[in-house]
Amino acid sequence: MLLNAMRKADGTYRTYDEMVAEKIPLRYDGKWVAAACTACSSETGQGNPFPVYMYELFMPEVEVNVKTGKVRVVKFTTVADVGTIINRATVDGQICGGLAQGIGLALTEDFEDLKKHTTLRDCGLPYIKDVPDDIEIIYQQTPRPLGPFGAAGVGEAPLTAPHPAILNAIHNACGIRITRVPALPKAVKAALAEKAKKESLVHA
Numbered sequence: 001m002l003l004n005a006m007r008k009a010d011g012t013y014r015t016y017d018e019m020v021a022e023k024i025p026l027r028y029d030g031k032w033v034a035a036a037c038t039a040c041s042s043e044t045g046q047g048n049p050f051p052v053y054m055y056e057l058f059m060p061e062v063e064v065n066v067k068t069g070k071v072r073v074v075k076f077t078t079v080a081d082v083g084t085i086i087n088r089a090t091v092d093g094q095i096c097g098g099l100a101q102g103i104g105l106a107l108t109e110d111f112e113d114l115k116k117h118t119t120l121r122d123c124g125l126p127y128i129k130d131v132p133d134d135i136e137i138i139y140q141q142t143p144r145p146l147g148p149f150g151a152a153g154v155g156e157a158p159l160t161a162p163h164p165a166i167l168n169a170i171h172n173a174c175g176i177r178i179t180r181v182p183a184l185p186k187a188v189k190a191a192l193a194e195k196a197k198k199e200s201l202v203h204a
Helices: 002-006 016-021 035-039 088-107 162-174 185-203
Strands: 055-064 071-081 135-139
Touching: 055 088, 055 162, 071 088, 071 162, 088 135, 088 162, 162 185
Parallel strands: 071 135
Antiparallel strands: 055 071
């Protein structure tokens, strides 16, 4: 609405001073409706509920201390397609933040015991040293026809699957499969002990 008010007949735009001089309102209240979201059937709910999607691939590298069960993410490479990147610093920050959350979900965060997990520390939120400095973000920009200026957004993609990717990296590192987050040291040690037990029975 503001852009339409600023637009001149020749297709150019008025400046702030021109808007004031012509007594054109500088503020508008309005609503935006995603037209592409209306193709869903009201009876079945099937259709195209979202006009734009975002995609991301996660490739963490981990170290597993087989004596203590402690897991550390030493590098995180991610490939993201969030449409056209309009503000690179903001997108970088959103993705790094999502990866940090994913590391917490995978390795430390636990809210199960409401009597015990009453502080941020007790809930296992990751510390600065839990997040690697070595984070590589590879962007694949595919402009979205229905996104604003081709953007798809970057709110959800970074936290879709960094935690299961970390669990897969643990499997690749030491051959154990953790199926429940967080992969606390005691869970990793227990899985390593079970693996060693099975291997000893095989070789017996």
